[in-house]
Amino acid sequence: MSTSVKVKTITMREAIVEALHEEMERDEKTVLFGEDVGKFGGINAITRGLYEKFGGKRVFDTPIAETTIVGAALGMAITGLRPIPELQFGDFVGIAFDEVFNKLGKWRFMHGGQMEVPVTLRLPVGIAGGAGPEHSQSPQALFMHAPGVKIAIPSTPYDAKGMLKTAIRDNNAVLFFEHKLLYAMKGEVPEEEYLIPLGKADVKKEGKDVTIIATALQVQTSLEAAEKLAKLGVEAEVVDPRTLAPLDMETILQSVRKTGRVLIVHEEPKTGGCGAEIAAQISEQALFDLQAPIKRIGSPDVPIAQSIYLEQFYRPSEDQIIEAVKELMEY
Amino acid sequence: MAEIYQKEIDLKKYSKEELTRYYREMVKIRKFDEHLIRLMMEGKVSGFYHSGIGSESVSVGSITNILRDEDYIYYNHRGCNQKIAKGVPLSKIYGDFLGTVEGTTRGLGAGIVHSADPSRGVLGQCGTIGSQFNIAVGTAYSAKIQNTDRVTLVYFGDGAASREPLHGSLNWAGLYKLPIVYICENNGYAISSTTEETHSVREHIADWAWGYGIPNCVVDGNDVLLMRECVSEAVERAKRGEGPTFIEAKTFRHRGHFEGDTYDYVDPEVLKYWKEHKDPIKNFKKLVIENGICTENDLLNVEEQLELEILQAIKKAEEASLPSPERIYEGLFA
Ligand SMILES: Cc1ncc(C[n+]2csc(CCOP(=O)(O)OP(=O)(O)O)c2C)c(N)n1
Numbered sequence: 001m002s003t004s005v006k007v008k009t010i011t012m013r014e015a016i017v018e019a020l021h022e023e024m025e026r027d028e029k030t031v032l033f034g035e036d037v038g039k040f041g042g043i044n045a046i047t048r049g050l051y052e053k054f055g056g057k058r059v060f061d062t063p064i065a066e067t068t069i070v071g072a073a074l075g076m077a078i079t080g081l082r083p084i085p086e087l088q089f090g091d092f093v094g095i096a097f098d099e100v101f102n103k104l105g106k107w108r109f110m111h112g113g114q115m116e117v118p119v120t121l122r123l124p125v126g127i128a129g130g131a132g133p134e135h136s137q138s139p140q141a142l143f144m145h146a147p148g149v150k151i152a153i154p155s156t157p158y159d160a161k162g163m164l165k166t167a168i169r170d171n172n173a174v175l176f177f178e179h180k181l182l183y184a185m186k187g188e189v190p191e192e193e194y195l196i197p198l199g200k201a202d203v204k205k206e207g208k209d210v211t212i213i214a215t216a217l218q219v220q221t222s223l224e225a226a227e228k229l230a231k232l233g234v235e236a237e238v239v240d241p242r243t244l245a246p247l248d249m250e251t252i253l254q255s256v257r258k259t260g261r262v263l264i265v266h267e268e269p270k271t272g273g274c275g276a277e278i279a280a281q282i283s284e285q286a287l288f289d290l291q292a293p294i295k296r297i298g299s300p301d302v303p304i305a306q307s308i309y310l311e312q313f314y315r316p317s318e319d320q321i322i323e324a325v326k327e328l329m330e331y
Numbered sequence: 332m333a334e335i336y337q338k339e340i341d342l343k344k345y346s347k348e349e350l351t352r353y354y355r356e357m358v359k360i361r362k363f364d365e366h367l368i369r370l371m372m373e374g375k376v377s378g379f380y381h382s383g384i385g386s387e388s389v390s391v392g393s394i395t396n397i398l399r400d401e402d403y404i405y406y407n408h409r410g411c412n413q414k415i416a417k418g419v420p421l422s423k424i425y426g427d428f429l430g431t432v433e434g435t436t437r438g439l440g441a442g443i444v445h446s447a448d449p450s451r452g453v454l455g456q457c458g459t460i461g462s463q464f465n466i467a468v469g470t471a472y473s474a475k476i477q478n479t480d481r482v483t484l485v486y487f488g489d490g491a492a493s494r495e496p497l498h499g500s501l502n503w504a505g506l507y508k509l510p511i512v513y514i515c516e517n518n519g520y521a522i523s524s525t526t527e528e529t530h531s532v533r534e535h536i537a538d539w540a541w542g543y544g545i546p547n548c549v550v551d552g553n554d555v556l557l558m559r560e561c562v563s564e565a566v567e568r569a570k571r572g573e574g575p576t577f578i579e580a581k582t583f584r585h586r587g588h589f590e591g592d593t594y595d596y597v598d599p600e601v602l603k604y605w606k607e608h609k610d611p612i613k614n615f616k617k618l619v620i621e622n623g624i625c626t627e628n629d630l631l632n633v634e635e636q637l638e639l640e641i642l643q644a645i646k647k648a649e650e651a652s653l654p655s656p657e658r659i660y661e662g663l664f665a
Contacts, residue, residue: 068503
């Protein structure tokens with residue numbers, strides 16, 4: 001961030017709350033709803049103060065009915081509103097799978113391109129302290145397979161605010177995945193209004209030896225690992241795609257061509273995670289720039305244990321990243 | 332328990348013009364359907380088609396002279412009836428079936444599923460039947476929050492009524508008092524399963540609405556005027572801000588679930604009864620002639636005029652070009 005911009009240090013939670021307040025204020029067609037998002041302010045305290053400010057018509061608590069929450073959002077969107085529904089846990093997207101997979105992403109197209117679907121569906125994801133197998137997952141990769149939806153997954157307060165504001169203004173359906181452990185993470189955010197385009201990756205740290213591509217919380221883990229690697233004489237570049245759809249392959253390939261080595265890190269199960277798609281595209285487009293096979297670190301392909309002790313073994317660690325990079329450097 | 336909607340219909344309340352219009356709309360739908368089936372036989376139209384013959388009165392009775400362009404409908408998979416009643420041009424619907432650029436989807440070939448005409452409030456259909464229940468509450472919420480008196484009508488079969496989203500939708504509609512009218516087109520069958528075989532209800536599907544505090548009734552869907560009276564009361568209630576209504580319209584399919592269905596799971600005697608005694612068009616024709624409102628000749632003129640209109644629509648749709656292959660990449664994002 002350039003020094004001329006006035007900045008403040010806030011948490012990602014605060015950044016998201018600010019984005020919601022600003023966008024709700026800006027456009028009276030915005031409507032926010034979900035379970036316990038009203039007076040209570042959301043179980044992750046993301047919708048605090050909105051009910052008081054915008055009233056019960058524009059900010060309302062819904063029954064526990066994920067299918068209806070997402071379906072209703074579509075109905076509102078195609079008739080002039082700009083809905084911002086929340087699922088209490090991203091895992092519950094399975095309940096509304098038809099609504100997301102077959103409706104949000106397809107309604108416009110399959111009806112001949114005659115309607116707009118400005119829905120921003122917020123989904124908290126990730127392992128966060130013993131929440132168990134149905135409250136800790138990161139299902140975003142499922143929707144890379146669903147044409148018609150955009151997938152945003154920020155890793156910093158700055159990105160979260162700028163991307164959420166863009167998502168809300170977008171006339172298409174955006175699935176906005178927020179890692180629960182990032183909510184308390186602090187970072188610098190400009191005082192002034194700003195927007196971050198969807199479909200634009202960000203190089204979080206430059207380096208010449210290896211490209212680490214990571215999403216959400218793993219961006220932070222990778223940055224910490226990169227610092228340690230620097231002490232070992234390895235300069236890692238950390239690239240955060242920020243959106244998985246559209247996927248900014250240009251930025252990714254640029255980095256890969258520079259370093260020749262790739263490690264992809266994410267919290268989703270390794271099989272069929274977003275890393276699988278990114279790796280496939282790299283090998284299709286930059287195979288001969290590679291000096292080593294593409295490596296991936298994901299969660300093991302098993303449900304996430306409830307135990308807070310075992311839980312840590314699902315999350316990619318700094319040590320794993322350092323080990324993997326060392327291996328890559330041997331080629 | 333759901334009441335059976337009954338009302339003395341005073342024919343004098345209706346002008347000849349209005350009654351002729353109901354006849355015209357019903358015949359238009361039937362002729363559209365018959366010609367489409369012909370086009371399928373000629374090999375010009377592929378895919379699944381769910382014929383609406385036998386229940387034209389459900390759609391005409393709930394739309395014609397009741398809904399405005401700005402009112403919304405979600406039609407069902409037997410829903411060309413509803414699209415036609417809502418005024419979507421025939422050439423556009425034929426265009427969708429023929430896959431030409433005249434169609435509402437400009438060549439995607441959506442056919443019965445997924446054609447839309449937002450300018451006339453036709454907002455589309457779910458291929459996963461019954462998912463429209465949820466979308467409809469969103470639309471109704473939208474009308475309410477934007478302070479309009481637009482009403483949302485959502486159509487579905489008795490089979491689709493088994494889908495879980497119905498209950499989420501009824502709960503919201505009742506809770507938020509949404510301007511929405513549920514129209515269950517109960518033709519007794521979901522493909523081959525009967526309503527009784529697949530529903531745990533007190534007696535009628537409409538009974539479910541009672542539990543959500545939503546006014547409800549069962550109506551003879553094949554009586555176009557009765558249907559009209561019943562639905563206009565519901566639409567007026569919605570416009571006054573008094574919330575949703577659930578209407579179960581009893582009807583029957585004259586043809587199988589889709590074209591090509593052997594339809595041998597239905598007792599031929601029952602089918603014969605519906606065709607001979609409950610055909611909505613035949614009965615309405617008899618009613619208006621016997622009451623001296625229209626002559627046989629008046630109605631024949633209507634039919635002849637429609638026949639021409641339909642042939643012209645087909646010609647327009649057939650003469651339009653097929654889309655270029657790039658069509659599949661258009662319109663995904665706004
Ligand atoms: C969710 C879903 N399940 C199953 C189907 C397949 N299917 C299409 S129509 C139909 C029967 C529908 O019956 P009903 O709602 O009573 O309407 P009808 O065909 O009798 O008019 C079925 C099972 C589908 N399209 N979507």
